[in-house]
Amino acid sequence: MSKDLMYKDELQQLVAEAYQALTSPGGPATGFYTDEQLGALPEGAVEWALGVGNPLAWAELRPGEVVVDLGCGAGADTLLAAAEVGPTGRAVGVDFLAEQVERARRFAADSGASNIEVYESEMESLPLPDSSMDVVISNGSINLSARKSRVLAEACRVLRPGGRLCVADLTICEEDLPSQILTHPSAWAG
Numbered sequence: 519m520s521k522d523l524m525y526k527d528e529l530q531q532l533v534a535e536a537y538q539a540l541t542s543p544g545g546p547a548t549g550f551y552t553d554e555q556l557g558a559l560p561e562g563a564v565e566w567a568l569g570v571g572n573p574l575a576w577a578e579l580r581p582g583e584v585v586v587d588l589g590c591g592a593g594a595d596t597l598l599a600a601a602e603v604g605p606t607g608r609a610v611g612v613d614f615l616a617e618q619v620e621r622a623r624r625f626a627a628d629s630g631a632s633n634i635e636v637y638e639s640e641m642e643s644l645p646l647p648d649s650s651m652d653v654v655i656s657n658g659s660i661n662l663s664a665r666k667s668r669v670l671a672e673a674c675r676v677l678r679p680g681g682r683l684c685v686a687d688l689t690i691c692e693e694d695l696p697s698q699i700l701t702h703p704s705a706w707a708g
């Protein structure tokens with residue numbers, strides 16, 4: 519590994535600054551959702567969907583299930599999950615940026631749902647008890663962590679036995695990347 523690699527704190531700061539700088543992203547991820555899903559989201563939430571896929575397309579959520587969305591951003595998937603699990607279930611969003619948490623809480627309030635909680639927290643250290651979730655979802659966020667194995671360990675910790683992990687994210691590169699890419703801000707948080 520190159521000695522030019524960035525350390526965890528430096529990477530996390532870089533990712534945080536990239537997402538703090540976003541002001542009007544314009545809904546780059548809307549193509550992943552059905553018209554019905556897009557229509558169910560409150561105004562503004564669609565524009566702030568920044569994922570790389572639609573984890574709910576495979577999550578097969580059932581009424582009454584408890585779901586956590588890692589790196590929930592402004593909460594599009596959290597809101598859609600809350601609708602799928604219904605009033606007897608619960609959807610929890612977790613994001614480390616106060617700005618995103620504020621947006622997710624606002625859109626959750628706008629949606630009228632009462633089964634959504636959003637926490638400001640790193641996904642490497644979830645504020646959730648062991649075995650408390652039926653499903654973990656994530657969309658375009660785990661790739662941004664400098665400690666991906668830690669995120670997956672936390673996902674396993676909070677999942678109940680037999681729980682499901684459903685992630686949409688960037689594919690793993692099997693070849694070593696040059697340090698110019700590994701240290702380039704837009705390669706980490708572009």
Ligand SMILES: C[S@@+](CC[C@H](N)C(=O)[O-])C[C@H]1O[C@@H](n2cnc3c(N)ncnc32)[C@H](O)[C@@H]1O
Pocket residue numbers: 533534537566567568569570588589590591592593594595612613614615618639640641642656657658659662663
């Ligand atoms: C590409 S956006 C995707 C947001 C959301 N999942 C969506 O589909 O719109 C990535 C999100 O991950 C959050 N994030 C990045 N690293 C994180 C970390 N270590 N812990 C918690 N959230 C993180 C960012 O603040 C940002 O909101």
